[in-house]
Amino acid sequence: MIAVAGAGLLLTLAGCGDESSAGGGSLKGRSYLSTAATADGKPMELVANTRIRMQFTDDGRLIADAGCNSMGGKVSTDGGKMSVQDLAITDMGCDAPRHAQDDWLAKLLQDEPAWKLEADKLSVSNGGTELVLQDRETAEPDKPLDGTKWSLETVIAGETASHSVGSERSYLTISGERVTGSTGCNDLQGIVARTGNKLTFGELSVTLKACTGDAAALEKAVLAALKGEVSYSIEANRLKLRTPDGNGIDLTSN
Template sequence: MGPRLLVALVLLATACGTAGGGGNDVQGKTFTSTSVTEQGKPRPLVEGTKVELRFTADGRLLANAGCNQMQGPVKLDDGKLTVTDLSTTDMACPGEGLQEQDEWLSGLLGAKPSWRLDGQNLVLTGANTEMVLAPKPQAPLEGVTWTVDGIVTKDAVSSVPEGVTGTIAFKDGHIYVQGGCNSGSTDVTGADKYEVDGQRITFGSSLAMTLMLCSEDKMKVESAILDTLELGEVTFEIDGDTMTLMNANGVGLKLRK
């Protein structure tokens, strides 16, 4: 093969983007649509909506087109996006065209579209449709005050009592907690700093808290925070401006930036 032909092939491969492989480059990321075309012409989405695709670290796809939430196990082998057992919530979509848009997205995902990365963007291609999605910016774990938005017990999520604000912050290797009444941190004399390994946070010291007696609602949020952190190890998953913290006992928190 001559040098000119080799250069031409390299340029062609670069122009076409990276064909989808096993999906490691999209797992744990969320993408939002920037353009949709059908048969080469723009397909307008319902005003104020975008398609959002979230690929979880445990191999599921969560999809939304402005109304109902869809999800199912996903495989990304050989450049094909294959969703099995795609389930959806059954909310009544209030806006005109939202129900039809949900059905359109469900049909696209169910037809095993091709996928590839074009730089940072995800490109899905169906029989007559091409959709370009940009990665959604992720909030950082550290240096952010995360507010408790839900309390997780196994597979159930309960809401935070009205008027109660609990927060967690990860900063300079220490965890800082405000439970709505009492506060505390791992930043005590001789305390080990936490370590982040992938999506796992470990910390070797106990959380030192003040010990005021608070109202029942405040104590509920405080107890949920302490129960989540009691094992000295949690996993975290950040999706845009939200985060889920879970420990090995299935106890955890939903938090927002």
């Protein structure tokens, strides 16, 4: 089990300057996914199955990830420079290549890079280092809730996010008013209703295979996230389910 303290990125917020149009437009409220990267003036190949993501919130924060940890802080984009104040980074254990990619992105953000926005293309650069990104809605449209196989990625409990080895065996598929899937140990099925951004799960039928250790803990967390009314949101290939107390699960699709 890998746990991340402060999954919500407990950020130390400081004041920031007003965003100007020197970079070519406003970044607030938009998300971007990487399309190319350059290091020391040479093309840089990202770790397999990763993309760098940058999200600029309406309240002036930047949240970014490079395939492992999340990082972020209050951001100023005044004068065509991107200045992230008090960059905070989660501490989830990942393999060495993804940690190195995290470090590369963190250094770029801490070096107050220049930025430029042209239509849906964002470039962030400092010297021979450049990251090119595309507006997320263009680069990776939202997957439909119905008919998509959503595989479990992370369990959220308070300020902690955890990922269990083998959690990828847990999945959900919603088709109309039916939900089927697996807790990673047992199969499940049942009824689900939706209203706006809310899903309401009925009593689920679950097979009776005995689960122990991490598998039992994972099953308990999954079933707790699929009980009664939960909120849901989809961004690209990510589905977030949250119970009224803020706990829940994050899932992805290929």
